[in-house]
Amino acid sequence: MKKTPLHDVYRNAEGVKIIDFGGWELPVNFSAGILNEHHAVRNSAGLFDVSHMGEVIVEGPGSGEYVDRLMTNSISNLGDGEVLYTLMCYPDGGIVDDLIVYRISSEKYFLVINAANIEKDYSWIASENPGANGEKFNNLIIENVSAQYCQLAVQGPAADAILSVLYPQAGEIGFFKFVPDAEICGYQVLISRTGYTGEDGFEIYCSNESAPLIWNSLLVAGKESGLIPCGLGARDSLRLEAKLPLYGHEISSSITPLEANLSYFVDFSRSDFYGKTALLKQKAEGVPRTLRGIKMIDKGVPRHGYSVYISGKDKPVGYVTSGTKSPTTGHFIGLVMIERGTGLKIGDTLEIEIHNKRKRAELVRTPFYKKNRRQ
Amino acid sequence: MSNVIAELKYTKKHEWIKIDGDKAYIGITDFAQDELGEIVYVELPEVGDTFEADDEIASLESVKAAAAMYNPLSGKVVEVNELLEDSPESVNEDSYKNYIYAIEFSNSVELDELLDAAAYTAFIESLEE
Numbered sequence: 045m046k047k048t049p050l051h052d053v054y055r056n057a058e059g060v061k062i063i064d065f066g067g068w069e070l071p072v073n074f075s076a077g078i079l080n081e082h083h084a085v086r087n088s089a090g091l092f093d094v095s096h097m098g099e100v101i102v103e104g105p106g107s108g109e110y111v112d113r114l115m116t117n118s119i120s121n122l123g124d125g126e127v128l129y130t131l132m133c134y135p136d137g138g139i140v141d142d143l144i145v146y147r148i149s150s151e152k153y154f155l156v157i158n159a160a161n162i163e164k165d166y167s168w169i170a171s172e173n174p175g176a177n178g179e180k181f182n183n184l185i186i187e188n189v190s191a192q193y194c195q196l197a198v199q200g201p202a203a204d205a206i207l208s209v210l211y212p213q214a215g216e217i218g219f220f221k222f223v224p225d226a227e228i229c230g231y232q233v234l235i236s237r238t239g240y241t242g243e244d245g246f247e248i249y250c251s252n253e254s255a256p257l258i259w260n261s262l263l264v265a266g267k268e269s270g271l272i273p274c275g276l277g278a279r280d281s282l283r284l285e286a287k288l289p290l291y292g293h294e295i296s297s298s299i300t301p302l303e304a305n306l307s308y309f310v311d312f313s314r315s316d317f318y319g320k321t322a323l324l325k326q327k328a329e330g331v332p333r334t335l336r337g338i339k340m341i342d343k344g345v346p347r348h349g350y351s352v353y354i355s356g357k358d359k360p361v362g363y364v365t366s367g368t369k370s371p372t373t374g375h376f377i378g379l380v381m382i383e384r385g386t387g388l389k390i391g392d393t394l395e396i397e398i399h400n401k402r403k404r405a406e407l408v409r410t411p412f413y414k415k416n417r418r419q
Numbered sequence: 420m421s422n423v424i425a426e427l428k429y430t431k432k433h434e435w436i437k438i439d440g441d442k443a444y445i446g447i448t449d450f451a452q453d454e455l456g457e458i459v460y461v462e463l464p465e466v467g468d469t470f471e472a473d474d475e476i477a478s479l480e481s482v483k484a485a486a487a488m489y490n491p492l493s494g495k496v497v498e499v500n501e502l503l504e505d506s507p508e509s510v511n512e513d514s515y516k517n518y519i520y521a522i523e524f525s526n527s528v529e530l531d532e533l534l535d536a537a538a539y540t541a542f543i544e545s546l547e548e
Contacts, residue, residue, distance in 0.1 A: 061456075072456075072483065073456070077456075077457055078456065078457055078482040078483070079457050079482065277456070277482055277483060281482065343460055343462075343504075344460060344462065344480070345459065345460055345480040345485060347485060368482065369459035369460065369480070369482065371482075376460070399462065399475075399478050399485075399487070
């Protein structure tokens with residue numbers, strides 16, 4: 045089993061629960077428990093070890109054009125120090141992964157990918173390099189640097205104040221912007237104002253050697269503001285309330301960005317990108333299904349894979365992709381992938397089969413949670 | 420180390436059973452609640468319904484997972500712990516004080532299958548190794 049360089053720092057902490065997460069030994073929760081960790085991020089701040097995430101660097105002449113062709117969203121408007129959320133598709137429109145792209149310079153890009161997909165993504169990203177596309181990309185360097193980076197996420201309304209203790213310029217970093225060479229605790233790190241919780245926050249990419257000191261220093265700096273270490277359990281409920289997709293649930297190689305309601309991140313204006321032809325065809329012929337939000341009327345947790353029905357009908361119209369009891373709203377919520385053309389509207393009732401019982405749910409607007417704009 | 424109460428009976432599915440005449444109160448053990456994590460919903464059986472031994476009778480939903488509860492004693496459900504409808508987290512707070520349901524058992528031979536506290540303790544120790 046793989047461990048992050050921070051594993052030894054917290055594995056013996058009281059109350060920490062470590063699980064196997066796709067071959068990684070990672071904390072599902074710390075001593076506060078999932079619910080308290082969730083509330084800490086919504087109300088003050090939480091610290092996550094997300095070092096399992098993968099990083100790939102694409103560097104050299106033509107790297108911008110090269111990366112752009114792999115992505116559904118265009119990186120051509122990205123300036124140095126800016127971050128973009130995007131997807132990569134296969135030629136058939138199925139999703140390879142979702143990721144964020146950091147433009148370090150016009151010839152250097154830092155790609156952050158999902159842990160479970162590192163090998164697959166890297167070989168996909170590198171596959172069309174030298175040879176397949178003539179000499180244009182011959183001098184490109186594509187490197188899987190996942191093992192060289194730790195990633196810490198400080199998330200929540202107090203994240204800015206807490207990180208500012210260690211890095212006074214933190215507040216100057218705009219949303220989806222980054223500083224490639226910030227200094228924390230004497231180490232050079234990359235800091236971006238990004239996250240996976242639906243709150244304000246930062247992600248810090250640092251060397252394995254520096255991670256324990258930065259982790260501990262952040263916990264000390266944030267103690268009075270209520271910063272606590274948080275595990276994957278809270279990360280999942282936080283991202284779901286904010287309707288942020290999770291690979292293997294809302295997105296996968298058998299789901300297109302249009303089906304997952306992520307067309308905002310598909311820029312068709314470009315001459316070509318992987319998946320464009322298939323996605324245009326799907327758009328023209330009609331997208332067969334769509335991702336929607338539900339709130340249970342009857343009690344019960346809708347979970348991944350459960351069937352979704354129109355009331356009284358025998359044939360399912362879809363399935364649940366993710367579900368939980370939302371700690372912030374108190375409701376049982378879920379995302380469902382359902383057929384288009386069912387005529388279902390916001391407020392309509394449908395049924396979810398939970399433990400062999402049909403339970404009523406209401407179609408609701410998403411996200412389930414939106415942060416208060418404090419500025 | 421999980422808490423095990425001497426006077427109760429247990430199953431390998433981490434249920435505890437408290438015999439009261441021809442009625443048995445059934446809940447989940449401390450080990451089970453700790454494994455399951457914070458419980459957010461308990462699906463209770465209906466009073467009056469009958470179940471065989473090993474039937475799925477209730478389910479506990481935590482922030483992490485759903486766990487089915489299997490009925491250890493054949494019989495008719497005579498009580499359910501309705502407090503759990505609004506405060507399922509009571510099971511985490513004290514899983515022995517907060518039973519899930521009570522069953523009027525119809526086949527007392529099934530009682531012989533149950534583990535005593537020492538056997539259950541040995542069983543969970545073998546799991547934790």
